[in-house]
Amino acid sequence: ELSFGANWRHRETEIAGEFPADSVDLGAGAPTRPQLTHPRVDYPGVYLEDKLRLWGPLYATIGGRADWASVPGVWTLDPRGALAWRVDAHQTFRVAAGRYHQLAAAEFLDPVYGNPELGPLRADHVIAGWEWKSDAGNVRVETYRKDYRGLVTTDAATFYAGTGHGYARGVDVFVQGRWRRLSGWVSYGWMDSRRRERDDPERVPSPYGVEHSATLVGRWQATESFQVGARWTATSGRPYTPVIGGAYDAGRDLWRPVYGEHYSDRMPPYGRLDLRVTRLFSLPEWGAIPASGACAFYVEGLNVLDIGNVLDYVYNSDYTSRYETESYFSRRLLVAGFSLTW
Numbered sequence: 001e002l003s004f005g006a007n008w009r010h011r012e013t014e015i016a017g018e019f020p021a022d023s024v025d026l027g028a029g030a031p032t033r034p035q036l037t038h039p040r041v042d043y044p045g046v047y048l049e050d051k052l053r054l055w056g057p058l059y060a061t062i063g064g065r066a067d068w069a070s071v072p073g074v075w076t077l078d079p080r081g082a083l084a085w086r087v088d089a090h091q092t093f094r095v096a097a098g099r100y101h102q103l104a105a106a107e108f109l110d111p112v113y114g115n116p117e118l119g120p121l122r123a124d125h126v127i128a129g130w131e132w133k134s135d136a137g138n139v140r141v142e143t144y145r146k147d148y149r150g151l152v153t154t155d156a157a158t159f160y161a162g163t164g165h166g167y168a169r170g171v172d173v174f175v176q177g178r179w180r181r182l183s184g185w186v187s188y189g190w191m192d193s194r195r196r197e198r199d200d201p202e203r204v205p206s207p208y209g210v211e212h213s214a215t216l217v218g219r220w221q222a223t224e225s226f227q228v229g230a231r232w233t234a235t236s237g238r239p240y241t242p243v244i245g246g247a248y249d250a251g252r253d254l255w256r257p258v259y260g261e262h263y264s265d266r267m268p269p270y271g272r273l274d275l276r277v278t279r280l281f282s283l284p285e286w287g288a289i290p291a292s293g294a295c296a297f298y299v300e301g302l303n304v305l306d307i308g309n310v311l312d313y314v315y316n317s318d319y320t321s322r323y324e325t326e327s328y329f330s331r332r333l334l335v336a337g338f339s340l341t342w
Contacts, residue, residue: 001051009043013106024256037110041103042070049080057086067101071109072117076101095128104152108160115158122149137177145169151197166195166203184218204262205239212236227278237267240312246319255318270309272329276300283340293341302333 014037021031049063064079080098087093101120108114129142151164170191177184193209196202212235219229242265246255277299283292311327 002049003051004046004048006046007044009045011041011043011103011106012038014038015107025252025254027252027254030252035113037107037113039071039106039110039114039116041106041109042068043103044068054083059084059086061096067120069103069120072119074119076120076122090132090134092131092133093129094131095126097124097126099124104160104162108152113159115155115160117158118152118160119150119162121151121162123147124149136179137175139176140172140174142172143170144172148195151195153197154199164195164197164200166193166197166206168193168206168209181221182218183221184216186214186216188212188214200262204264207239207263210235210238225280227276227280229276229278231274231276233270233272235270237269239263239266241265243313243315243319243322248318257315257319268310271305271307272303272309273305273307274300274302275304290342295338295340297338298336300335300337302335303329304332306330306332 016036017034018032019035020026021033025031045065045067047063047065049061051059051061054060061080061082061084063081064077066078067076068074069076078099078101080096082094082096085093100123102123103109103120104118108118109116124147125144126146127142127144129140131141132139146168148164148166148168150162151166153161153164155161155163168191170189170193172187172189174187175185190212191209192211193206194203195206196204214234216232217229218231219227221227241262242260243257244260245258247258248254249256279297281295281297283295285291308324308330309327310324311330312325314323314325315321316323
């Protein structure tokens with residue numbers, strides 16, 4: 001099976017106005033600087049992929065794509081391939097590898113406040129997994145490794161440079177099943193990710209990386225028209241850079257934060273339980289309106305355990321006290337809704 005195609009993307013960002021010259025000085029009379037940027041990037045590309053049977057139960061997917069970035073004026077080539085071995089009617093082993101490129105954010109490419117020579121970011125992926133399927137359920141286990149190159153770092157001479165690097169590795173487990181009127185699934189993910197980007201002095205924990213995450217979803221079909229469901233989500237805390245003190249600036253009469261090591265601390269764990277009751281129904285034919293398909297009315301309780309999950313930290317003016325900012329769903333919420341289908 002041979003597939004191919006082409007696409008053309010156009011990215012454009014406009015930023016205009018007066019901005020703080022010092023990101024921590026937002027008081028009256030604080031120095032500002034004007035900014036007017038309007039970078040544009042065209043990103044056409046083509047891809048080619050072939051799926052074939054190599055021998056018996058062994059299948060392969062081989063292909064790649066090529067893209068042109070008008071800024072900074074370079075081609076990127078991304079070869080990709082995968083192998084699948086069907087052990088039997090239920091089990092399959094898979095392994096895949098490939099390269100992926102992504103443009104730097106448009107504002108980093110601005111000729112005045114950025115670096116138009118900044119090349120695309122690169123990631124090399126390797127994934128291996130096993131899957132088991134039957135009418136009763138599905139089990140999937142995958143492990144992966146991703147190596148990053150060309151991440152955006154700050155540079156005294158060119159504002160930004162593509163000298164950053166990093167990696168992400170992890171394991172994902174997914175189990176889905178059904179028994180009589182009960183159905184549901186559970187997933188777990190472990191990830192270790194470190195990056196050097198922006199002003200990081202070395203590789204540090206990725207701000208996007210949550211080490212442990214788990215989700216448990218269940219549904220009970222009480223009757224043909226009533227469903228009761230629950231969803232539990234739990235994650236370990238994301239990394240953040242702590243404020244360890246304050247330094248007084250007599251010239252501006254304000255305190256400036258003193259930061260600890262980049263992303264050296266973690267937010268508290270996150271947990272949330274949601275419950276939902278659904279009533280299925282259909283509407284009969286009414287005049288010129290035909291009979292409906294499957295319709296639903298539901299009532300859902302969000303964060304029913306009233307867990308106060310922390311979104312961020314804020315500090316007083318001299319950084320001697322820290323306060324928690326809770327996420328929006330840290331309070332219980334009751335939601336009702338319906339859907340109609342024809």
